[in-house]
Amino acid sequence: MNWQNKVMKMLDAQSIPQLPGAIRLADYAPPDWLVPEVSLDFRLSAGSTRVTSRLVVRRNGNHDRPLVLDGQNLKTSFAMLDGEPIDVVPVGERLEIAIVGDAAIVEFEVEISPALNTRLMGLYESEGRLVTQCEAEGFRAITWFPDRPDVLSVYTVRIEGDAALYPVLLSNGDRGAVETGLAGGRHAVTWTDPWPKPCYLFALVAGDLSALRDGFTTMSGRQVELAIWTSAADVPRCAHAMAALKASMAWDEAIYGREYDLGAFNIVAVNDFNAGAMENKGLNIFNSKYILADPETATDSDFDGVAGVVAHEYFHNWTGNRVTCRDWFQLSLKEGLTVFRDQQFSADQGSAAVRRIEDVRGLRAVQFPEDAGPLAHSIRPDHYVEIANFYTATIYNKGAEVIRMLHTLVGAAGFRAGTDLYFERHDGQAVTCEDWVAAMEAATGSDLGQFRRWYEQAGTPRVAVHERREAGKVIVELVQSQSPTPGQAVKLPVHMPFRMALIGRDSGRRIGEERVVEMREAVTRVEFDAVDEPVLLSLNRGFSAPVIIEAEASRTELAFLAGHDDDPSARWEAMQRLALSVLATDDDPAALVSAVAATLMDGTAGKLDAAFVGEAMLLPTESFIGDQAAMVDVEGIHRRREAARLAIATGLEAEWWAALRTYSGSGTALTPAAKGARRLANVALAYLVGAGSAEALAAARIQYETAATMTDRMGALSALVGTDTPERDACLADFHARFAGNNDVIDKWFTVQALSGRPDTLARVEALARHPDFSITNPNRLRSLVGAFAANQRWFHAADGAGYRLLGDQLLAVDRINPQSAARLAVPLGRWRRFDAARGALMRAQLERVTATPRVSRDVLEMASRALV
Ligand code: ARG
Ligand code: ZN
Secondary structure (H helix, E strand, O other): OOHHHHHHHHHHOOOOOOOOOOEEHHHOOOOOEEEEEEEEEEEOOOOOEEEEEEEEEEEOOOOOOOEEEEOOOOEEEEEEEOOEEOOOOOEOOEEEEOOOOOEEEEEEEEEEOHHHOOOOOEEEEEOOEEEEEOOOOOHHHOOOEOOOOOOOEEEEEEEEEEOOOOOEEEEOOEEEEEEEEEOOOEEEEEEEEEEEEOHHHOOEEEEOOEEEEEEEEOOOOOEEEEEEEEOHHHHHHHHHHHHHHHHHHHHHHHHHOOOOOOOEEEEEEEOOOOOOEEOOOOEEEEEHHHOOOOOOOOOHHHHHHHHHHHHHHHHOOOEOOOEEEOOHHHHHHHHHHHHHHHHHHHHHHOOHHHHHHHHHHHHHHHHHHHHHOOOOOOOOOOEEOOHHHHOOHHHHHHHHHHHHHHHHHHHHHHHHHHHHHHHHHHOOOEEOHHHHHHHHHHHHOOOOOHHHHHHHOOOOOEEEEEEEEEOOEEEEEEEEEOOOEOOEOOOOOOOEEEEEEEEEOOOOOEEEEEEEEEEOOOEEEEEEOOOOOOEEEEOOHHHOOOOEEEEOOOHHHHHHHHHHOOOHHHHHHHHHHHHHHHHOOOOOOHHHHHHHHHHHHHHHOOOOOHHHHHHHHOOOOHHHHHHOOOOOOHHHHHHHHHHHHHHHHHHOHHHHHHHHHHHOOOOOOOOHHHHHHHHHHHHHHHHHHHHOOHHHHHHHHHHHHHOOOHHHHHHHHHHHHOOOOHHHHHHHHHHHHHOOOOHHHHHHHHHHHHOOOOOOHHHHHHHHOOOOOOOOOOHHHHHHHHHHHHOOHHHHOOOOOHHHHHHHHHHHHHHOOOHHHHHHOOHHHHHHHHOOHHHHHHHHHHHHHHHOOOOOOHHHHHHHHHHHO
């Protein structure tokens, strides 16, 4: 029985999601053979690249097992052991070589075809350039190698190619010998990387590229040459990324004492890329979406995305590269920690409060639903079929929340002592999450025994809050609980920091100091000294623990907190809770309208900054509203949210006009104040267009046409796209013509239409899937249309199942081309339990259609079958 049949049988049997062929953490064993040195020689051509490799291998420990190598789609032309040709007979994607002594030289020549590589893993072609992506298991598609992160090697890489097609030849480390004028118009460059690294950090780029160049002097006075490579035309659009890179290098020195360790740092931007970016040693490769930015083409949030991802990949140089992962179960060791570091960096660069709110919003929009559904997994999973399926919001964003809790528990100084010890102990090693926690514990003397449960348990804990008065004292009981997740029935209480304070119900001020309560038991009792004023609780301030709070509060109390809580996250959360409470019923939204008005006034009066006000004015999304109930009422949520939007729009029309006047015209500056003003002005414009006056449509049209920034142009277009007006059609057509050929901007054009609330959205999306600019092979474009549409709760979940069918069609079509792209599309269908029986059956039908399709990829089969359980 083949693997697919086994999976289907397992599904029939309704057993637990332990798929056949799963790799288990419990089975980890150290590598039998180490590879201290590797030399690679690439003779490039898009159709057929020849890779010669020379591996110095050394027996690891006392055993007589063979050397095991991984390889995928390799045409092996010769293999040699210690200079003698050997016959190699791969079994599937593995090759075993028996070696007698304790050390040997193994050599191969293989042929690969970058031009035919549509999976975008290994060496592939993107717009005439040749680029690599090796994490997690792409190196095996380049040559035979022990493709696992605990084998660290020093690399020497010679790249030879046509000098006209590939004038720039890059690899990791520092540039060495250059050979020019080789036969056939070819040239070559040799790179050496002195730092031992796992093969997933190997990188090569060849192409006609131009660079934005700069330099950085490190804390010990070393000069580093910086270059960001792209097409000549896009070089000016790299300035923001370059500034972010230099700021990141300085920040990592100042905050973590970490210095860069090579003479050069190169970044390359490419258009076809599965992920956001990749931290290859000394040669980061980026999805161009996270490099190219100027006011004309990038929104404020795009600018923030560029800076955040540049910082993230740079920070990996220490958290990921110098100290790497022992195995892929430890992925969050580098990703959670590095996301936390990039969040800290971004908070330091701009408005920390708003940044925290954005992070929380993202976590709850993506990670909470993941943790509440069939795809739930802990931040250190214990089995997987295809590791590419585990680059998830849980590993990255919940992972970062776990690190943030550690930071809160041990304090900033303790945390720094912990990271110092971690680097001191483990520099040059491939380690585990346990090593990380142990270093934190040893450096701070804290007991993190129970804290380790965060690494093992999946699911989002709930904290129920009960409050009473005893002799004037305020007694709060915090009760933590957690529902079972697939394969994990029993949940134990976790150790978490819970920040709280009291807010006076009369004064509106904080009473006494904020408390950081360390919750450990199922029930934690907190006592506040007697106060003579009625009080309200300010809970989970700064979102100190990634939990769901269950607390009783009336709308009046929530409105009061939304106006007075002195913690920005908690204040924002009060507004969210108030909105959720109103949107869950058909009640008059008056309470919400007046809370919005009060916050808006605080902004105009200068009591709150515009960025915060803009954030607070956004209603919870339809999907987030849906996540709050046991069953998603697709039509009801849409209807009630639209009604509330209209009430806020019409009830405060004069205020929105005033806000639009006050906050528009902030130019192109990227200061927190200017970004906040743009956000708030665009929120105002959206409400005004929603109220439907001719003046508002005209204002949107004028803003669209005269916009100085993409933020404002996009703000106007998004406001118009839900309307049925000539302005909408004119602006959409203009946008497409104006930005023809600019991939990142055309992606926005697809997305804004896919997210529209108009009833013809599904038909539009179907038409857009046939548009000449649509491309199923480009991950960004696929995500911009199909990924975005799956987030449109009202129309993706159309009752007749047409949205699900569209997704199923696209998923199966792309699976033949790029399994990683395809597997991502299975995720939205995994929410089937949350919908009514009819929708649930239609969603399952698509998942079953996928699992029953012959020769579906392992990536997709794993996701679809887990989603069905
Ligand atoms: N390590 C890269 C990053 O920082 C992501 C690699 C993604 N790989 C993948 N197979 N999706 O975040
Ligand atoms: Zn990362």
